Amino acid sequence: xTRPPMLMHIKVQNQDKKFGLWLPLFLLMPLALVxxxxxxxxxxIAILVLWPSGWGRYALLALKAAFVTFWSTRxxxxxxxxxxxxxxxxxx
Amino acid sequence: MTENKKKIxxxxxxNKISADxxxxxxxxxxxxxxxxxxxxxxxTGSKGTEVKGKPRYLRVTVTPGAExxxxxxxxxxxxxxxxxxxxxxxxxxxxxxxxxxxLIPPEALDKANKALREKGINxxxxxxxxxxxxELIEALGDMEIDVEGGKGEKVKVFVE
Numbered sequence: 642x643t644r645p646p647m648l649m650h651i652k653v654q655n656q657d658k659k660f661g662l663w664l665p666l667f668l669l670m671p672l673a674l675v676x677x678x679x680x681x682x683x684x685x686i687a688i689l690v691l692w693p694s695g696w697g698r699y700a701l702l703a704l705k706a707a708f709v710t711f712w713s714t715r716x717x718x719x720x721x722x723x724x725x726x727x728x729x730x731x732x733x
Numbered sequence: 734m735t736e737n738k739k740k741i742x743x744x745x746x747x748n749k750i751s752a753d754x755x756x757x758x759x760x761x762x763x764x765x766x767x768x769x770x771x772x773x774x775x776x777t778g779s780k781g782t783e784v785k786g787k788p789r790y791l792r793v794t795v796t797p798g799a800e801x802x803x804x805x806x807x808x809x810x811x812x813x814x815x816x817x818x819x820x821x822x823x824x825x826x827x828x829x830x831x832x833x834x835x836l837i838p839p840e841a842l843d844k845a846n847k848a849l850r851e852k853g854i855n856x857x858x859x860x861x862x863x864x865x866x867x868e869l870i871e872a873l874g875d876m877e878i879d880v881e882g883g884k885g886e887k888v889k890v891f892v893e
Contacts, residue, residue, distance in 0.1 A: 643825055699836055706833050713825035716790060723816030 645670065646715040652729040666732075737762045788874040788892035791827060793820040798885020824870055824892075831866050834858065 649664040684704070691697035719730045738759060745755040795818035837845075845858050878890035 699838070702836050706829070706836055709832070710826065710829045713823060713829040715825075716821065716823035717826060718819070718821035720819040721816065722818075 643712065644715060645712050646732045648733050650729070650731040650733070652727070654727040654729075656725045735762065787871065788824055790824065790893050791822045791873065792889070792891055792893055793822075794818065794887075794889045796887045796889075798882070798887075824873075828866065828870060831861075831869075832863070834861060 645666075647665070647667045649662075649666055651660075651662045651664065653660045684700075688697045688700050691700055714732045717730070717732045719728070721728045741750070741755050741758045741762070744750045745752065750758070795816070797817060839859075842859055846856075849856055849858070873892050876890070876892060878888070880888040882888070
């Protein structure tokens with residue numbers, strides 16, 4: 642089983658400025674869970690309302706897909722340097 | 734023949750190493766190249782890793798030519814037109830992305846199929862099944878794209 646992403650490292654650098662940020666995703670996950678629990682009743686109502694039109698199934702699958710996609714981002718690394726700018730994003 | 738193999742054979746010819754040692758070194762070089770079939774990946778960060786098991790990451794690297802060499806100060810480039818790209822995407826993310834196709838409404842899939850047919854590709858995207866995705870991802874292990882541009886810039890797509 643893959644482990645969830647724990648930290649996100651963002652680094653933006655140009656000739657004048659340098660900005661770096663370590664984002665603790667493991668601290669944000671409980672917060673996201675609380676928000677999800679609070680909104681769950683609204684989400685459920687929306688799914689039930691949309692179900693007859695066929696979009697309810699897609700809404701339900703989209704929630705699952707968003708969760709799976711987030712869970713799979715561990716190991717993603719993007720490093721782009723162009724001209725005088727440098728952007729680096731890493732999820733560990 | 735790679736430079737490493739030539740060096741080993743030269744060392745053997747000069748009696749610097751024995752035949753057994755040369756054999757072991759050549760085997761090591763072969764196994765190091767086995768994953769990519771090209772020693773040129775050493776500068777891209779793959780470090781000669783063999784891709785025999787399940788591929789874990791898809792790597793896309795763009796390295797500039799000689800005129801776009803690093804300034805050595807923060808890794809930035811002097812030439813504004815030349816940049817470097819180094820992307821590593823986990824296979825699990827690709828798998829999740831492909832599975833997102835199940836969220837595409839049938840009307841959109843029909844449009845995609847129609848566009849593919851117009852381009853001469855007779856393929857129904859609705860026929861992609863989860864087992865096909867696994868097979869496709871495993872087959873990526875053998876994939877290697879190596880493109881060199883006119884200005885010396887190199888684009889490499891491979892798995893590790």
